[in-house]
Amino acid sequence: MDKALKDKIEEFKSYRLDKPPLEIIEHYKKELQAIQDAMEIIQGRWKMSIIALLCNGEFRYSELEKGLPKISPRMLSKELKDLEINGLVERKVYDSIPVKVSYKLADYGYTLVPLIIELTNWGLEHRKMIMKR
């Protein structure tokens, strides 16, 4: 682990509440609830991947299938529906033949961008770490 990271970790540790455990639990209740709320939305193997793709533009159903090579149509359609219900994704149907459907991030979906960025960064670093071992 390099020094910059070690410093960073020390900085993080300094954020700690530094109280008896039961007091921490009491003071931290609201934040903990927030985390559980957030996790409920982004739960599932595919949701964040779909959102991350859509951060970069508009995609058709079949394009999303290409971007997520291992997803089954059942899952893709289910996850998209979930995301639409939660107001994160917008679905648009073009009345052409054959039918064309495109998905894009709703404005509300863009509020997840900072999270996506952190997730990506951590995932990249994590992979590096695993490779080293």
Next chain:
Amino acid sequence: MDKALKDKIEEFKSYRLDKPPLEIIEHYKKELQAIQDAMEIIQGRWKMSIIALLCNGEFRYSELEKGLPKISPRMLSKELKDLEINGLVERKVYDSIPVKVSYKLADYGYTLVPLIIELTNWGLEHRKMIMKR
């Protein structure tokens, strides 16, 4: 939605790759993989909550149970084991009577702090949004 947020969203949109979908998929492959790696680790209803608590100090098993009122002992012990295997959490046993076991974040666990922060922020905002509706 307030103006500051709208501006933020516009800023995010400007990050977009702005290429044909299939090219985006190609260029974005590595990041997408990173997201899936990360999600695999933090997957599950309780993992991030446990890590978030441990960001604030050291907790005993029974204290964690108090902090996560709805978790069953089976889940708590399983999730803690997962986190330990992934090098995120450290487990320490004190040979007293009765036995005392404490859990704390490993250094590697602290690398998740930025993610926790974003998750918390988004969860708090999301809750506000839901309330308004």
Next chain:
DNA sequence: CTGAATCCGCTCGGATACTG
């Protein structure tokens, strides 16, 4: 092309009881 329908195994996660 964009899914919906069906079937099925597996794991997640809860409830309860029990142990060193």
Next chain:
DNA sequence: CAGTATCCGAGCGGATTCAG
């Protein structure tokens, strides 16, 4: 106190087939 053991249901998620 810190878990383990056992049982169970619900839903995740894959594979395949079919429809508009």
